[in-house]
Amino acid sequence: MVEIFGKDTCPYTQAARDHYADLGAAFKYHNVKKDAEALSRMLMLSGGRREVPVVVENGKVTIGYGGT
Numbered sequence: 001m002v003e004i005f006g007k008d009t010c011p012y013t014q015a016a017r018d019h020y021a022d023l024g025a026a027f028k029y030h031n032v033k034k035d036a037e038a039l040s041r042m043l044m045l046s047g048g049r050r051e052v053p054v055v056v057e058n059g060k061v062t063i064g065y066g067g068t
Helices: 011-023 036-045
Strands: 002-006 027-031 054-057 060-063
Touching: 002 011, 002 036, 011 027, 027 036, 036 054
Parallel strands: 002 027
Antiparallel strands: 002 054, 054 060
């Protein structure tokens, strides 16, 4: 399952969510503005970077959406 860490106001987070929904892929969205535990996990995965979205797919961590 794909995990997406982001915030509701970020258009790149929404684009990532839309992309996986369009693919019919199972994903879980974590809103890091509302969930402190998710924020802590995101920071661990991203090496402390506070950029969103952070996408975790098959163990691979990608910071940003669209190759950024």
